[in-house]
Amino acid sequence: MNLRDLEYVIALAKAGSFSRAAESCAVSQPTLSLQVKKLEEELGISLFERSGRTIGLTATGKKILAFAETAVAAATDLRRAAAADRDPLVGPLRLGIIPSLAPYALPLVLPAVRAALPAAPLVVVEEPTAALTVHLAEGDLDGALLATDMPGFIEAPVAVEPLLAALPLGHPLAGRSEVNLDDIDPATILLLDDGHCLRDQALALCSHPDRARGIGGDMRAASLETLLNLVRAGYGVTVVPALALAGRERLAGVVIRPLIGAPVRELRLAYRRNAPRRAALDLLAEVFRREIRAAPLVTVTG
Numbered sequence: 001m002n003l004r005d006l007e008y009v010i011a012l013a014k015a016g017s018f019s020r021a022a023e024s025c026a027v028s029q030p031t032l033s034l035q036v037k038k039l040e041e042e043l044g045i046s047l048f049e050r051s052g053r054t055i056g057l058t059a060t061g062k063k064i065l066a067f068a069e070t071a072v073a074a075a076t077d078l079r080r081a082a083a084a085d086r087d088p089l090v091g092p093l094r095l096g097i098i099p100s101l102a103p104y105a106l107p108l109v110l111p112a113v114r115a116a117l118p119a120a121p122l123v124v125v126e127e128p129t130a131a132l133t134v135h136l137a138e139g140d141l142d143g144a145l146l147a148t149d150m151p152g153f154i155e156a157p158v159a160v161e162p163l164l165a166a167l168p169l170g171h172p173l174a175g176r177s178e179v180n181l182d183d184i185d186p187a188t189i190l191l192l193d194d195g196h197c198l199r200d201q202a203l204a205l206c207s208h209p210d211r212a213r214g215i216g217g218d219m220r221a222a223s224l225e226t227l228l229n230l231v232r233a234g235y236g237v238t239v240v241p242a243l244a245l246a247g248r249e250r251l252a253g254v255v256i257r258p259l260i261g262a263p264v265r266e267l268r269l270a271y272r273r274n275a276p277r278r279a280a281l282d283l284l285a286e287v288f289r290r291e292i293r294a295a296p297l298v299t300v301t302g
Helices: 003-015 018-025 029-043 059-086 104-118 129-137 195-206 209-214 224-232 278-293
Strands: 046-050 052-059 093-095 122-128 145-146 153-167 187-192 237-241 252-260 263-271
Touching: 003 018, 003 029, 003 059, 003 195, 018 052, 029 252, 046 093, 052 059, 093 104, 093 224, 093 278, 104 122, 104 145, 104 278, 145 278, 153 224, 187 195, 187 224, 187 237, 195 237, 195 263, 224 237, 263 278
Parallel strands: 093 122, 093 145
Antiparallel strands: 046 052, 145 263, 153 237, 153 252, 153 263
């Protein structure tokens, strides 16, 4: 048994196909198939069920997969730790960031990040929280900038970001200085797709379960910009984080108002407890903290 064989098992479990797994591992399909078969013979168990072209893990295979992922992640961390010991501030730094934050935070911080970490260029992965959590746990990312709690990880606080109401011009609540979500028809509240933490945070603001079940109707979006365009077109209202409005003097066709209770979302840089690039990540968190907190998070009115 060797690490490469375990990597083949992980790739095959993810791909569900020998050809796709072989392609992802940059080996021939016969090579990958042979090594997986040898590993099964060595362990004396079947890891995969083969039915025609369909490949799936057996019950035992699922247990072995968890051990394989841990072993491969540990070996990867070992290599990175050796490299980081030579100089933790040198080499690409792989950062995950959620879509409701990436377009707004990155322009604010990238110049300062380049200045603070000139030998550690950022490799940015923009995906929803659930996907980033998996990548982080498996060692595919060094850290992730998120807006939700991450039990089991180190969490470096970055900023506390206000959540605001975005309403179309002429909305009955647009004339108020503050908006209470309880006064909004749940069916008119527009949300991001499932998997986005901002969607969950918006739902949490509607504490009554009957209201939460009625929220959003059939209209959902994959980005904040699409949500704001839907608001502008009069399709409903939404909750928007203040960073999405930074630098905008006016948002045409949209009225922005504070929410009663001043809800916020907490931004944090999460990384594994044994992260080999911790010195670089701590410096990165400090840069993000300084630059984001200096951003002009003003309430924009329509």
